[in-house]
Amino acid sequence: MTNKHLLALLTLSAFAAIAHADNDGSKLWFVNNTKANAKVVVKTKATSTTDIAVNELRDAWHGGQVTLERKSAKGLTRESFTVSQKGGNVTITSPSDAGLMYGAYHLLRLEQTLGKDAYRDTLFTETPEHNIRMLNHWDNLNGTVERGYAGRSIFWNKPVPDASAVKGKNLSTSDSQLSTLTLYARANASVGINGTVLNNVNASPKMLSDSVLTMVKQYADILRPYNIKVYLAVNFSSPAVLDGLKTSDPLDKDVQKWWAAKAKKIYSMIPDFGGFLVKANSEGQPGPMDFGRTHADGANMLAKALKPFGGIVMWRAFVYSPSDPDRAKQAYIEFKDLDGKFMDNVIIQIKNGPIDFQPREPYSPLFGAMPETQEMAELQITQEYLGHSNHICFLGTMWEEFLNDIKKYANYTNNLRGYKYRAIAGVANVGDDANFCGNTMAQSNWYAFGRLAWNSNLTSKEIAREWVAQEIGKDNKSARTLENILLMSRETVVDYMMPLGFHHIFAEGHHYGPQPWQNNPGQRADWQCVYYHRADAKGVGFDRTVKAGSGATAQYPASFGNMVENINTCPDKYLLWFHHADWNHKCQTGRTLWNEMCYRYQNGLNGARQMLRMWNSTEGNIDSRLFNDIQEKMHIQVRDAEWWKDACLNYFQTFSKQPISDTTEPPVHSLNEVKKIRLGISNYENPSAKLLNSKR
């Protein structure tokens, strides 16, 4: 492109961007998929899936002719695809229609990210790293979404639309619910997500009733063209609760029969049904241990029922019976010895960290600890512990850190190669808000999850750049600014919420704001914030060393465990996770712990302000509606960062007895004031700016 052309393009795109004020997030990352009218040829029989590929390319591809051809080749899995460009014309091949569709989406992504000529005269193949890349929706049958900050469920809040109306990318339907579901499916397909659990892991037994299964079948029909399988979270007591069986004991013959019959019924309706996700014996949910059985007994009983039909069981390791004084050790303790006892269509689904989706956790020691068992990671896309949909927090960096660690310390890549089911799950942040995710920036996390599930070697920077290019255009002069905002956001949130290894000092229930003083008499110790930080006159932090603490470090391989066991080699970012450090402990920065805390909280607040400043600099270069929506969220975020900083520094100062360091702004809320804050919100709500202001 000549400079002259470049200038013309820049001018044109700048003008177009300024003129628009219509990006309300409802188009997801397809906002710039403009009418291109490309020439697309399908060499093999057209299906609803190839129709999607054709339509997408025709609408948005600005290069030469694209040919789609179904074709197997050595080394390719079903969903692999190959793209070759020659003389401006492109050929996409794959062993499956799904692979052709993924290839089409990938081509469009390359065009938007790098330009249509970036891959001229090249040939490359993409094969997904995980063959099960799934969302977990925590949606309830009453339409609420647990930890949902984007409205109500897209599945259980309105009548199921008629699947027969769906034909590929049919966005012209007048059925708004169908449009929503189609766009949802399209978004998933565009980043390779190929499975979805339609309901909350705190599952209602009614999910398996005939009437609900009828709806599930309809969803399956809508999602199938996009290569998305449906899964269900099931309640382990379903046989007893739903059909009056005397027990739900997994070793009971009648129970086993019930599940076998139920599986048969489901597959008769949905031949490609994916399987079950189970939260058992965790936080009040029923499970095999209620009947004196093991997790393996329970999981295998379900796996046996599904096996004839190719279904799988994802059994969650998020358990913490109070047998050990350290909750971080529980999952490992409960599961480690069951290694090798699970059927081959069972996968143990493990949260990234040993506690619960905190802003920063070390990886869970269960990863790599069960060589004879298939494991999968459960990430949380919805921002339960990250400011809900009020805070801008790109999670690509968080997941990159986690994935790198389990590759480095837990042999993740090698293990995955040995699995039949190479799965990964993300707890969805999707609701029926016009923008799906509470704010448009949060869409980047849905996007990033899909991309990492496809290829965990992508860097967060690459993913941020891709998403930004699709959201506001690669030639927009604010693109690098937005990319940098995304990349700094998670570390900023960690700093103003829980730096240095702090964890779980959130307000109880909704988990929105700070409540490090939380300590309700009579409740389980590990439901109290004070349990996690253990502040006293000497210092702060949870001693998990073998030498003097809970010994959790011993659950890790030596390469990681030895590093964090020693306070001098433990990275500052995990300091208070693994150590009860003196207030005057010298951190790796040279500052004392107390001064480092002051520094970190201020740094978080400064970072939030910096993000806002950077965002403000994009005004005029990007869609004004998008600008205003996100600016409003960032205003809340900065004010919340100040609230976090003030609450935590004021509270921990009552132990450290040291002054707030000179470079830290003095708190503008007293401890008394912040202690009085009670947000009257449920676990299904994002607090409004008005509510927050009235409390602060």
Place this chain on the structure above:
Amino acid sequence: MTNKHLLALLTLSAFAAIAHADNDGSKLWFVNNTKANAKVVVKTKATSTTDIAVNELRDAWHGGQVTLERKSAKGLTRESFTVSQKGGNVTITSPSDAGLMYGAYHLLRLEQTLGKDAYRDTLFTETPEHNIRMLNHWDNLNGTVERGYAGRSIFWNKPVPDASAVKGKNLSTSDSQLSTLTLYARANASVGINGTVLNNVNASPKMLSDSVLTMVKQYADILRPYNIKVYLAVNFSSPAVLDGLKTSDPLDKDVQKWWAAKAKKIYSMIPDFGGFLVKANSEGQPGPMDFGRTHADGANMLAKALKPFGGIVMWRAFVYSPSDPDRAKQAYIEFKDLDGKFMDNVIIQIKNGPIDFQPREPYSPLFGAMPETQEMAELQITQEYLGHSNHICFLGTMWEEFLNDIKKYANYTNNLRGYKYRAIAGVANVGDDANFCGNTMAQSNWYAFGRLAWNSNLTSKEIAREWVAQEIGKDNKSARTLENILLMSRETVVDYMMPLGFHHIFAEGHHYGPQPWQNNPGQRADWQCVYYHRADAKGVGFDRTVKAGSGATAQYPASFGNMVENINTCPDKYLLWFHHADWNHKCQTGRTLWNEMCYRYQNGLNGARQMLRMWNSTEGNIDSRLFNDIQEKMHIQVRDAEWWKDACLNYFQTFSKQPISDTTEPPVHSLNEVKKIRLGISNYENPSAKLLNSKR
């Protein structure tokens, strides 16, 4: 004092301060007047006034014997006093009992500020610069206080206590209202305030009814021992409204007779009654111009009625009939030509600035403009335009600036010498809150007003140091910190509210927060904020130059007028008061106007934070109740500073079209958000933290 003694004293006082948590402000600046049991001798006949002096010294003086002696001497005025110390014993002489009392208070102040031996073997005389040093209470008969931020009226909210119970400093009374009034009187006496207007300048005609005058007499009896005269604000229509006269025309014989009779009646009850304060033909108040007469006609008619009894008329120059497009010029225009037409017991009471008690105004050009007329300054102690009692703002610096300017440019000192009535007034910040002033720091303004009224050559630093010493002790290691907080506070408030000569961009009505966009259709132009700042695409500010604007600079002496007429010599602090400056105008700092605005608002916010940080550093060294009370106020102040900054920068940015400068924190409230803020408070209320938070 030996070092050993000093150390002992410091240790003792530090211990005492830390142990206490009882300073709720209710003791005013007598908090450290501890039981001393000094020996005091009165050489002349004891009176209720000498009793006060004796009691105060006995209770709080830690030096040798004090002898009080009434004695005239050359060059001394009635209230002058002489203090001589010899061998540890002190003699105070004065021509009057009042002077002896003032001498006693001065001696105690010296002890607390400098130590009891600071003036050993010295002899000095103090003579007040003004002979009328008065408070103006804007209290209404219904108990409210206009622009009162410390509760309700101490005069009109409860039954008047029995004056016969008052015997000097009788603090042991069980009548809490009497305690309040006695402490009020004591506070005034301690700083030399010798007059008080008991009611609002927006005066009810009922003030002159027999029943109210009976109460006024009782107050006069309570205040008299403290050398405090009572005055009343009167409604010019009183004859017609109160007694049904056909008119209140000052040239009407019946009206004149009515006032003469009223004066006679008042003096029969209160022989030392001070006189009348009048707000006439201003903001809807009646006045002589309603009858085609002049301010002189009206003032002289009242002066004539009071003259036989020695009473005076204070006639306010706060008028602004809309005859000129520039409100700042009105008072000068209405009064200048009346010079020489007022009786010799009339004083024209002029607000310090030409508009209305703004955070910063240039001095009013009426000062020095009427050489044949007695003038007096009206200062505002209550913080109508300075964050009410929520913001810490010491006004000594503001008044010092004003007094220096009128000395430098308006010949104030010389004029004063020529006056029979050398008066100065301050609009009181007193209410029935336990701490009298809404917060304890605001007491320093009451104190500072009294001290400056006595001696306008005192620096704000000297006054701050005196007050701090009495409030927390001179040996307290936080004394200098508190002094510095006070001294930086007003400039900080100016910066975050209205830097660079901005004025009157307050929310309408209550005047608490920012509302620079205020522009109500159909109302007087000069009641709109946009009238005062005149922002447009070119620049901002009110052009008051002769060359291109309203010509207000011509009302000043050349020494001041020429300086401010020229944009290059006009001090930046008055820039937008006198000029409509371009957004890119180069300020004296080298920054452009827009960048200087960004800098100033940020500087104000930083200053508020710095004050809070400094205050925090006093924790443990001062009474913890005082610490907490003020910290809470400072929290509000910082949050308000952010609100002001965000509102003003966001709003003016819509005109400047320039980015917020890099060194300024990006606003965390959008213009839309701040525009929605409406504080539901009257002109009698201080907004609570809760109300403010619910709105922001």
